[in-house]
Amino acid sequence: MSPRPALLVAALLLAAGAAAPARADVVRLTSGGVVRGQVVSETRTEVVVRTASGTAVIPRREVEAIERDDAGAADPGAALAAEHARRLAALDPRDPEARYALGLWLKARGAHALARREFEAAVALDPQHRFAFEELAGARRAGARRPARPRPGRAPDRARGQRPRRVAEPRPSPAEGPSSC
Secondary structure, eight states: OOHHHHHHHHHHHHHHHHTSOSSOEEEEETTSOEEEEEEEEEOSSEEEEEETTEEEEEEGGGEEEEEOOHHHHHOHHHHHHHHHHHHHHHSOTTOHHHHHHHHHHHHHTTOHHHHHHHHHHHHHHOTTOHHHHHHHHHHHHHHHTSOOOOOTTSOHHHHTTOOOOOOOOOOOOTTTOOOOO
């Protein structure tokens, strides 16, 4: 295989690996790429991996290692936490953009508490990081949507944060004229 098609195959495999689910086997390539998915079969000449975007057939000579995700099948949260720790160790701890990107990755996988922690880290590194602030504000707004519980001794409308309603007194009709008491 010439170098140009090999790079194209590696790029396609990387894209397929990026679209794979969080729980998956990891196939490390000799080019430095990674393919995530379920290893369907292995032979002396090839490895077949089912990814979220389809099936990839990888020549065995391009495979450096295969890491099985047996623990992830039993506990998906542990697999996500392990992947988070691996990604966190690989990035520059002083880079707010990297922390923000990691937060977006976690948010997309439903790990909102970990994502919030990464957004807070991005803001701590760069207090002017607009997008991290917006993510934190969105998380606060989502948390504030819970209905408030009425407090004992308070009117129900006050417990919901509303003003007390004023009940208008009935007005006399023009036919009755002014009332004299």
